[in-house]
Amino acid sequence: MMNRTTFIKFRGTNFFLLHCLPSFQFVTHTASLHSNLSSLIHKITNLNDALELFDEMSHRQPLPSVVKFNQLLTAVTKIKHFSSSLDLFKQMCAIGVPVDKYSMSIAIKCCCQLYRTKDGFAVLGCCFRRAISPNVYIYNALLDGLVLEDKILEAEMLFKKLIKQKLCEPDVVTYNTMIKGLCKFSNNVTALALLRLMEQNNCKPNIVTYSTIIDSLCKDKLIDDAFKLFKEMVSDKGILPNVITYTSLICGLCKFGRWDDASKLLKQMEDENISPDVKTFTALVDAFCKEGKVEEAEAVINIMIERGEVPNIVTYSSLIDGYCLRGEMIKAREIFDSITLRGLVPDVVTYNSLLNGYCKNLNIEKAEQMFHEMTVKGLKPNVVTYNTIIQGFFQVGRCVAARKLFDEMHAQGQIPNECTYGIVLDGLCNNRQVEEALSLFHLMGDSKLNSDIVVYNILINGAGKCGNVDIARVLFHGLIDKGLQPDVRTYNVMISGFCQEGQLGEAKLLFLKMEESGCPPDDVTYRVLLQGYLKNRHYDDVEMLLQEMDDRGYSLDASTLSLFIDHIAAGLLDRSMLKLLGKLVPKELLNDPRLCDWE
């Protein structure tokens, strides 16, 4: 058992100092508080008060009941000082408070919230040793910890074990936690199956259950399924949606550009007296910004301010993103600077947005400056930060600087992700360093990255663009040998590579193979092939391809169209093709003055 001295040390200096104060002061200060410990605990709003109270409690003779200590632990946990709460729990054990299943449950929860689920299981072991039989609260906390750490398989195993071995009766929280984990990995099918299972087991799903799955469906763009579930929840189960349910749905609609439906839903929630909150408004702001509709986004912000909602750092970061996307960097910077004036603090994501804007607009010096600024301000660049600047360096041809930063991120403890590798490989290829890219690719060995179709697409594209169509072909066959499935992009970049080298026969063969491989060509495939045919003055299939495009409802892009116009103007293609071309031109391109005599 820990003695008093160690106990004080354990607490840290503040307590030591506190303890050194003349004891009468301490006693007079606290004596009057003796009478109502519960109400004191109830009033706790900050860590210091809690620690002080704990100290005082632990000096009492006799010790207050374990219930009082548990209440204090709860208070500390509620203000999210999990680590301190865990310390207090340890001290409770040390000074001989007879900890019970409540204390254990709090301790386990704290471990789990600190991403130390392993320690949580160790505490579970303590429960068994102390003959405290764990209950559903304890298992739920552990399950949540596993989900938090993305250990979904372990979570599933624990969940099944609970049921099979009848360790506890799963309740709505157990199911919701498991569903949350499944949704985190886009496993909507199993999440829905679990929803049905809980109904079978007489465990009523609630608003959290439904909202979790609805949100996941929206994130996966399964908006119709989301609404089906929404209808089931409201009409069949009589569960009223809340602001969270609505925000998910509105967000889903906005992502599809279904603005009318989104505004109908907004109206519907208002009719039901549910007010949109900061997150709802920000979702709208973000969706508008992503479509370049910054004016609309600003209007939303004005409305939210009028309605007494205060835009926060997320709202403004979205707006910055919007201006960056439009290349309006001065405006983006203006918003960034105004953030501080509003008493908000830019975070890593805010910096990343602005950095990305500078990089995309090829102002890499400004980006470097911001990168420096954020570290000075004590913000730790994350993987996204590094990815953004590395890509920026490659875009302006500064390959050495890119490579240096790539090495530096390792040193800073930021582990490159698949995105990083994609950026580096793409950057190397675009800077005509295909060999370098390939050797990095081979260095990856048999990692997940090495069997990522996106990585293959980048390399095949890079090799093809640099005129190394043979390397591209080897990669293409290599991925098939590996059992990987080429996607439409893979075919497109390979066809593009063949076209570039004038190997139209190969291009056509691959094009024909797409359909039979269950990967039908998309509009890009047609554009790539058509451009290849035109550039190589190979006109035999052109009309047929245009006809097919029309049948499939595809349209031409500006550059392909431009190429057609040139060929017609040069008398290489017959003007009779104009009629067919006219059908394939999207509305916005019809404004092209060169097309005015078309109709």
Next chain:
DNA sequence: TTAGGGTTAG
């Protein structure tokens, strides 16, 4: 008279 999930925005 003590423990839980809480799902929504960059």
